[in-house]
Amino acid sequence: MNALALPVVLPLLAAFLVRPAGLASGSLARWFGPLVLLLCAGMLVDTALLTHGQPVSANIGGFAPPLGIVFYADSLALLFAIAVPAFALLLWPREAMQAGGDRISALMLLLVGSGTGMALSGDLFNLYVFYELLAVASFGLVASSGSARAWAATVRYLLISGFGSVLALVGVALIYAQTGTLNLAQLSEFAPERLANPLGLAAFACLLIGFGVKAELFPVNAWVPEVYATAPKRVSALLAGVVSKLAILVVLRLILLVFDLPEARQSLLVLGLIGLVSGELAAWRARDLPRMLAFSSIGQLGLLFMAVSIPGVLGLIAALAVALHHLLMKPALFLLAERWSGGLENLAGAGRKAPLAAGLFTLFALSLLGVPPLPGFWAKLVLLLGLGQQDAVLAQAAIFGVLLMAVVEAHYLFRLVGLLYAKTAHGAPPHRMGDLAVASLLGAILVASMPLLPALAQGLGWMAHQASDVAAYRAVTLGSTIPGVAP
Amino acid sequence: MNPPDLITILISGGIGLVAIGAVGMAVSRHLLRLVLALAIAEAGANLLLVLAGYRWDAVAPILTGATVTRPMxxxxxxxxxxxxxxxxxxxQALAVALLIRVKEAYGTLDIRELKTRVEQEICGAAGIAPPESANKPGGGQPYPVPVTTSRESA
Amino acid sequence: MHKLASLLFAIGLAALLIGLAAQLPLGMTPMVVGQAILEQAPGETGSANIVTSVVLAYRGIDTLGELAILFAAATVAGLVLAPSIHAESRLRAKPRHDAGLVLRAGSDLLFPLLLSVGFYIVLHGHLTPGGGFQGGVVLAAAFFVSFLARPARQPSHVGIVLIEALAGASFIGIGLAALLGGGAFLQPVLDKGTLGQLVSAGSLPLLYLAVGLKVGAELSGLLAHLAE
Structure with missing residues (x-):
């Protein structure tokens, strides 16, 4: 499966070439990026169909791992890898289609290349490199709104992210000094002997904080409200929806393969719980929609970290369910917030002017809350079941925290929905057709998934079994036999 | 000085640089100093990373044609x-480029002042009253005039 | 109070790291991947400098990512510093004067020297310490010295854009050529030659040349944007 490298490399190649293309012809540069993304998404879907979801690997440079870098694609990795170009296409910034948008196009392509790389890579330092590329590209996209406050917010984002990178680098150094390898499969062999000690835990903490910056993890999420309030809304949607999931995917792989320690899981649970409580309380106090969504995103990702902390297949299913639900939800909410960015009290009666937008918003709010027939309910239920499985006091406290925060969430979301349908005049501009179309598409997927829930649950369970199979990961990446590939 | 002592010194140097950078990032208020602190911490992390593969009895991994007598x-x-x-x-280059623009737009690189200004702007754009500043002196007193030393204004 | 707390935090961090480092087997760390690479690299890549083998062959996609990061940083700097009305009026108000005779003559003298040193370092990357990154920085310095001496003579933005695009594309192109030839992406191709010769190590010197030009162009672009 040497072609597995292509969906990562082609966007980078296109990014290098998009500016000279812009010098030659403006319309060529405009359509170049989306076409390449379409091609990449097609190739990834093709890989998924060809392998029937069985894991495959590709040795980059033709060197057998652990010497060279290896890409590993199981159904989990492919799912997120496909999500990156797909959501980038849906949320392609409007500025990139205007004259002089070739720089923004290039940054979007770099974001997609690095994001796909993060989903596929099976090498610790390679993950770090792609993560840094993702970070630099997202700085540029946040700053691309061109306002002074966006630049100031980007500087803060850059400093926090840079500090996280330093810690991640220290974590890589600690791991390499202990084991002498960076390949995740080989690390999983060495881990019980060489990394199940205080040094290993410290390395995990460093990597967690480092990768946690993008996943809005508790101590390093101070950038979130400012950036989401100042960046273009499509960029906010991309950062909160897709980029945060990729960072969590890396943490999930690390905890599955390398750091399968109870202490590591406990720290995730505690940090996730703090994130959930602080995020939801701040969202409750927020007075404008973009920042309310930003804080609620911190809370939702805290919930996701708690799901990741649950051991076993049930925890993985919970994590996947919460992650996919949030992946659909957050971009749509940010798109709807584009024209409703004023203070909350200014939104009174906005729903009567824009019934479709308000209807979608209500649907998403109900699912976010976990009102029974909607998918959000099942995601929260699996999470609570997973937490309830454990006897520890911490897990009991976490269940209590989740339920309490659901009440807080209900209060501010219902207050907002009530405001939308209030009987007062409202003068907000109507939503753009493109934004509404994308939000409706995501809402339709959400509704369509309801009758398919049994099949969906079965699929997630199968995916979770596959992802938690460490022996298969080792066999596919390190072993010579590649099972299940139809020639 | 025998070689293992040298490693101790290098390691404490790496850790010290990371710690100095961390202190700098926690204490400084000026954005340029924050960027410099980040650069120092990064140098420390790089030193630690290269030390992870260091062996005091070994030579650089370059084949020179001569017979290899020592490990690499x-x-x-x-x-x-x-x-x-x-x-x-x-x-870092990207950070400096952003600092130039921030300085042009706000005339200051003080992180707390910038935070207040950005907060005001965001609230202003949203049409809501900005929140009470946490640094505001009590008793309805006016803000003190910001003290700019000649070094900072240069 | 705030400063005291952060001081205590940093002291705690340092103490923690020192405590951890004391447990590390430093100076005799386990060499697992490194040992295997030291044994196999000369035969597999034909490069005398084993670090170059790691950078370009074993971990070639890391290097591609790194080039992309430099490209992204230069792109963002260009996006943020794109000349606004504000900046243009300032430029017009303050015309740039050339430096004095000594500096101009010095830069004329240094320019060819720096260029040849830069290319020497790039092209000998597979034999001696150095390579595309180090040489690329020297190349960028050559252009920047002459820019400092004559600020009025702007470096050509179109030229920089073309060089950075073509250099980056040729790095990926060499990798794709190996893929199309039935190998893996970035697999070393071409004849490995004799170890230690200038023309040896197959495609690695070509990759390093692309890296050198790319790094040189990105850094020149970044510096030119910052200087404006």
Whole structure:
């Protein structure tokens, strides 16, 4: 499966070439990026169909791992890898289609290349490199709104992210000094002997904080409200929806393969719980929609970290369910917030002017809350079941925290929905057709998934079994036999 | 000085640089100093990374044609550090470019002042009253005039 | 109070790291991947400098990512510093004067020297310490010295854009050529030659040349944007 490298490399190649293309012809540069993304998404879907979801690997440079870098694609990795170009296409910034948008196009392509790389890579330092590329590209996209406050917010984002990178680098150094390898499969062999000690835990903490910056993890999420309030809304949607999931995917792989320690899981649970409580309380106090969504995103990702902390297949299913639900939800909410960015009290009666937008918003709010027939309910239920499985006091406290925060969430979301349908005049501009179309598409997927829930649950369970199979990961990446590939 | 002592010194140097950078990032208020502190911490992390493959009895991993009598050091961390240094340079150059624009727009690089200004702007754009500043002196007193030393204004 | 707390935090961090480092087997760390690479690299890549083998062959996609990061940083700097009305009026108000005779003559003298040193370092990357990154920085310095001496003579933005695009594309192109030839992406191709010769190590010197030009162009672009 040497072609597995292509969906990562082609966007980078296109990014290098998009500016000279812009010098030659403006319309060529405009359509170049989306076409390449379409091609990449097609190739990834093709890989998924060809392998029937069985894991495959590709040795980059033709060197057998652990010497060279290896890409590993199981159904989990492919799912997120496909999500990156797909959501980038849906949320392609409007500025990139205007004259002089070739720089923004290039940054979007770099974001997609690095994001796909993060989903596929099976090498610790390679993950770090792609993560840094993702970070630099997202700085540029946040700053691309061109306002002074966006630049100031980007500087803060850059400093926090840079500090996280330093810690991640220290974590890589600690791991390499202990084991002498960076390949995740080989690390999983060495881990019980060489990394199940205080040094290993410290390395995990460093990597967690480092990768946690993008996943809005508790101590390093101070950038979130400012950036989401100042960046273009499509960029906010991309950062909160897709980029945060990729960072969590890396943490999930690390905890599955390398750091399968109870202490590591406990720290995730505690940090996730703090994130959930602080995020939801701040969202409750927020007075404008973009920042309310930003804080609620911190809370939702805290919930996701708690799901990741649950051991076993049930925890993985919970994590996947919460992650996919949030992946659909957050971009749509940010798109709807584009024209409703004023203070909350200014939104009174906005729903009567824009019934479709308000209807979608209500649907998403109900699912976010976990009102029974909607998918959000099942995601929260699996999470609570997973937490309830454990006897520890911490897990009991976490269940209590989740339920309490659901009440807080209900209060501010219902207050907002009530405001939308209030009987007062409202003068907000109507939503753009493109934004509404994308939000409706995501809402339709959400509704369509309801009758398919049994099949969906079965699929997630199968995916979770596959992802938690460490022996298969080792066999596919390190072993010579590649099972299940139809020639 | 025998070689293992040298390693101790180098390691404490790496850790010290990371710690100095961390203190700098926690204490400084000026954005340029924050960027410099980040650069120092990064240098420390790079030093730690290259030390992860260091062996005091070994030579550089380059074949010179002569018969090899001593073992060579691990080449992988050296390649990793090369990558990490270049990444650091790119991020710092980007930070400086942003600082130029922020200074042009706000006339200050003080992080707390910027935070207040950005907060005011965001609230202003949203059409809501900005929140009470946490640094505001009590008793309805006016803000003190900001003290700018000649060094900072230069 | 805030400063005291952060001081305590940093002291705690340092103490923690020192405590951890004391447990590390430093100076005799386990060489797992490194040992295997030291044994196999000369035969597999034909490069005398084993670090170069790691950078370009074993971890070639890291290097591609790194080039992309430099490219992204230069792109963002260009996006943020794109000349606004504000900046243009300032430029017009303050015309740039050339430096004095000594500096101009010095830069004329240094320019060819720096260029040849830069290319020497790039092209000998597979034999001696150095390579595309180090040489690329020297190349960028050559252009920047002459820019400092004559600020009025702007470096050509179109030229920089073309060089950075073509250099980056040729790095990926060499990798794709190996893929199309039935190998893996970035697999070393071409004849490995004799170890230690200038023309040896197959495609690695070509990759390093692309890296050198790319790094040189990105850094020149970044510096030119910052200087404006």
């Amino acid at each position: 050091v691990d080449p992988v961390p050296q390649a990793l550090v090369l990558t990490a240094i270049v990444i650091g340079v790119g991020v």
